[in-house]
Amino acid sequence: MEEFENQELFKKNNIKNTKHRNLVLDVLKESQFPITTEDIYLKLQERGAHISLSTIYRILDVFANKGMVVKAIISEGSKAMVELQHLEHKHHLICKECNKIVAIEDCPFEEFAKALEKKTDFDITGHKLEIYGYCPACKE
């Protein structure tokens, strides 16, 4: 049935239902937090899947173009890595010290969007929000 959900999603987005897209999508679904292309690659390797890194890049491109995932730079630190957002709508609170990530369920933006649409005459379809600070352990 996990498979079935995937298939639906592919159909809805007009892309072929391939073995590799299923693998990548499964990893994305399981992942609580944004992950890198490399992370996905390694996870699939562990599971014994035979998939090439460039295929994952291509799949993520397709997913991103279809709006199924979102790219972002998360850790503020030295390396600004490209990552993927989870499919559900949620945001993250990231510790600038230890990089701990906490998922936020609420989104303060929903109501604001309506007003903004009126003001700007845009058709607003989505947003990215990431929140930074220091976690309980790291703030002193």
Add this chain to the structure above:
Amino acid sequence: MEEFENQELFKKNNIKNTKHRNLVLDVLKESQFPITTEDIYLKLQERGAHISLSTIYRILDVFANKGMVVKAIISEGSKAMVELQHLEHKHHLICKECNKIVAIEDCPFEEFAKALEKKTDFDITGHKLEIYGYCPACKE
């Protein structure tokens, strides 16, 4: 006086006031919207400044570590380019079709942050927010 403001900012952030940091900061200040490292490089070239691309990378790293600028991936499209946010607190509304960018003055997040701090016990220091949709001309 522009120079003076820069100098103040450098002092406040405990970094040396160098010719190149001034140049880069000026470009950032002028720029209404986020720009890439390369953009800055080209702008400075046009002005006849002699500066190396790696120096700009290094300066932007310093600025980012001091919280003077923020890195993000803006355009959702094919190339996920790393960019820099303007110094003032503002957000952007980006057209997914024509890439038009409109600056948003209000921020819906301020109040939400307080509640979130209480709930998570984080010390929240900042956030990134980008909004996507279709501009008046492109929505149909």
Add this chain to the structure above:
DNA sequence: GTTTATTTGCAAATCATTCGCATTCGCTTT
């Protein structure tokens, strides 16, 4: 099953970012 367009693996190419080291520069101390 056959057909056809799409997807994939693999290796090579490209692009962005970082690094090493010699030189220059900014700030502090005489």
Add this chain to the structure above:
DNA sequence: AAAGCGAATGCGAATGATTTGCAAATAAAC
């Protein structure tokens, strides 16, 4: 104002991430 010293810079090379070309495999449609 000169000297000293650590930090910043230029340049080219190295690294790392992402993209691309092309032949082979696969999925969807017939």
